[in-house]
Amino acid sequence: MRAADPGLVRDLGRLVSPERVLSRVIDRLARSSDASIYRLVPEAVVRPRDLGELRALLGYALARGRHLTFRAAGTSLSGQAVSDDLLVELGPHWRGFRVLDGGRRVWAQPGVIGGQLNRALASSGHRIGPDPASLDAAMFGGILANNASGMCCGVVQNAYHTLDAITLLLADGTLVDSGRPDADERLRREAPLIHGGLQRLRDEIRADAALATKIRRKFARKNTTGYSLNAFLDYERPTEILAHLMIGSEGTLGFIVDATLRTVPYPPSRATALLLFADLVEAGAAVLPLAEAGAAALEILDSACLRVLSGRLGAAADLDRRSAALLVELQSPDDVTLGDTQAGAEAVARRFRLQTPARFSRDALEREALWKLRKGLASATGAMRPSGTAFLTEDVAVPVERLAEAILDCQELFAQYQVPDTILFGHAKDGNLHFVLSEDLRRPEAVARYGRFMQGLVELVAGKYDGALKAEHGSGRNMAPFVRMEWGDAAYEAMRRVKRLLDPCGILNPGVVLNDDPMAHLTNLKEMPEISATADRCIECGFCEPRCPSRELTLTPRQRIRVTREIARLSQLQGAEARATRETLERQFGYDGVATCAADGMCQASCPVEIDTGALMKERRAAEHSWGAGRLAGVVADQFAAASSLVRTSLRAPNLLRAFGFVAGTQLPPPAPPLPQPKQAPGRPRVVYFPSCLTRTLGAAEGARPLAAAMLDVLEAAGYEIAYPAQVEGLCCGMPFASKAFEAAAERAAERTREALWAASHDGRDPVVIDASPCALTLCEAAAEAFATSGRVLRVLDFPVFWAREALKRLPALRKLAGPIVLHPTCSLQRGGGADDLRRAAEAHAEAVIVPLFAECCGFAGDRGFVVPELTASATRAEAEELNAIAASGYYSTCRTCELGLSRATGQTYRSLVHLIHESLGLG
Secondary structure, eight states, X not given: OOOOOHHHHHHHHHHSOGGGEEOSHHHHHHTSBOSSSBBOXXXXXXXXXXXXXXXXXXXXHHHXXXXXXXXXXXXXXXXXXXXXXXXXXXXXXXXXXXEEGGGTEEEEOTTSBXXXXXXXXXGGTEEOSOBOTTTTTXXXXXXXXXXXXXXXXXXXXXXXXXXEEEEEEOTTSOEEETTSTTHHHHHHHHOHHHHHHHHHHHHHHHHOHHHHHHHHHHHTSOOOSSOOTTHHHHOOSHHHHHHHHHTTOTTSSOEEEEEEEEOEEOOSEEEEEEEEESOHHHHHHHHHHHHHTTEEEEEEEEHHHHHHHHHHHTOOTTOOTTOEEEEEEEEESSHHHHHHHHHHHHHHXXXXXXXXOOOOBOOHHHHHXXXXXXXXXXXXXXXXXXXXXEEEEEEEEOOGGGHHHHHHHHHHHHHHTTOOSOEEEEEGGGTEEEEEEEEOTTSHHHHHHXXXXXXXXXXXXXXXXXXXXXXXXXXXXXXXXXXXXXXXHHHHHHHHHHHHHHOTTOOBSTTSSOOOOTTGXXXXXXXXXXXXXXXXXXXXXXXXXXXXXXXXTSOXXXXXXXXXXXXXXXXXXXXXXXXXXXXXXXXXXXXIIIITOOOOSHHHHHSTTOOOHXXXXXXXXXXXXXXXXXXXXXXXXXXXXXXXXXXXXXXHSHHHHHHTTOOTTOOOOOBOOOOOOOOOOTTSOEEEEEOOHHHHHBOOSTTSOOHHHHHHHHHHHTTOEEEOOTTGGGOOOSHHHHHTTOHHHHHHHHHHHHHHHHHHTTTXXXXXXXXXXHHHHHHHHHHHHHTTTTXXXXXXXXXXXXXXXIIGGGSOSOOOEEEEEEEOOOHHHHHTTOHHHHHHHHHTTEEEEXXXXXXXXXXXXXXXXHHOHHHXXXXXXXXXXXXXXXXXXXXXXXXXXXXXXXXXXHSSOEEEHHHHHHHHTTOO
């Protein structure tokens, strides 16, 4: 791989700024793929932050014959977010949004994640219409540019049909704001060729009765193949036509600066059921009557899906190929209406032969578990593919009344072309089918087989069923060669005219949507070399990225795996260039991949197949340890009390800590005072309080009561007798060692602590309460695993969980502190399932509680905030910006190091939740 052209990098640096032009080998290779099977290495990655810089980039591309590809989240499944020229990355600087009209509309820029918009809208009872499975990772710009839909969205609620206004920047630099009253007149005046061309094409399409009829018929169902020609029939004014042509255009017609969508109601009452059918035809026949009975979502799963999920769903093990299931969701504005809808759906279900009676659940956790399985089905199947094979997914739509027939035809197609490991599922209400398969794209015969299969699929869907070759994933590179086959010559020529009119020089995302190369879908394929049993399961979907602390500083989990695969690929190649590129990657990966990985586990929590990329980075850290380092870690674990004392001493002499690698100038906390002794209170319920090593070494925020003392105060106020475990100063959960990949030392420390807690808790009879969420999660998981075979049960509770579930009911009426307070749920608390408990505990003691929308892992990650402070600064930037607009009376979290990082990032003093309760109870 050649180095980036210095002249190009210099030019781009003048247009934006040098630090926002990424040209290193690692930056370019990390972004060489999206969620599809394609790989193109960009010449440079550019991060513009405003309209002026985008205009400059467009002008530069026109003048120099360069090509721009806009990338939001890169969750695209059809190859529309990769480029071998200039990749324009939008996530870091295009995150503005506003809720309008009490939630009935929402305005956003392209870098906002769809799930964040829905969280902002939640209190209004509304959501955006599009609901793809990737909603918590996909960004607004990509949702619009691909006309994404999903499980409940259908056609009516997609971006095309809920668009209220849009601001566009065209290839020639023309800015179009469709929401302005004079928008059409401005377009006619500033871009007369475009205005007139759209009018002429509108009139020609309307005059062609056969073409107009075809467009209406095909867009009555889900269809994202080619451009949105329905805009010429649905709208009169060229600006409105242009606005809706941009939806689903995949960045090939212009740049979406921002947009306003009309939202849809979010019914609060819901019930979900999984209906198991012995016969696929019956499942297909049940779709329309269930939809008529009020089902908001109907997801069909074929027998292969059920075999994949059988262990988690309890499905029968002897399923044959004709078995199927429908995942049915009912949504209503209230429980009474939901009851009526449920009764109707159950009556429909009784008309069919089900393997088990229909059972609708209203339990939020049970419903969420079912939907999590469905949304992660493609990734879960992809994770089961043989190492070294690629994850391929297709997305078609057929008439809903022929759904079962089409499924059987597709299964015959899989067998005919010997396509391995295939599952088929989809949005049954819309006749929208997805299927997943795997192929080793390093083998020419596998690529040829995939090519033959694709041709057979196109002939089946577009020929026999007059369906859509892409229902919601977009044409991308994957179906671009087949757009003409689906649409015919007249429609295809209209699409080509749209492209020539709006991008005459072809500078925007070439090769995407329309492509006359019949082999385009089989070129630039992404290899998936084997790297580890864990990481080989990754399909590079990008679901992990929004929660990664280093996502805007260095690399994301997906990118770490992509670079690791590139290193493995280069290791298999001969020649000086491959060797030099690999060595460069290895050198850059030391910081970008390993040092700045927080290893907080949030990527695992977001990953459909629970890949912990942090564990992969720890393996690399472990490989770099010397024998002496491992031995020293063991000594520290064995002599933890002395080590803690040394840390406290060092905090009085910061230069000593800096000598051990902490960054000069990093603000360090004061040392913690000695642990206070709990009062004797026989006869009260007993709890074991384990003060974390953070509490025993790091002092509280200025003016705050030492945390251990505050904990004793609030526990005593709640009527508990408190005990420490024996020799508490020498105990540690093991996490400080595990985070640095000293696994043996971590296990020694954890085992000693588990046994001490078991003894202190009277053999598990008393709960153990811990004041730091990371330590609580570490010990809870370690105890569950270690005691699993012995039958011992040790109840280890994070303080917010203990307070919300057990302590609050022991307290009389509480005085709530005035004014809103801000909470930061730590990543450990979220992973442990305690986020709701944190909120409940805080709401019992404060008048109003705010959890910022952008509250994610702070990136402090043990010592990372001291050693790599830029990680925390980057991870908390969006949250800090959000807090600038909030006036709060206090700021609270559940881990001292997180509180240090958040205080540094926001300028506000973060304290423990314990301090909020302490003040509310009037304990001084």
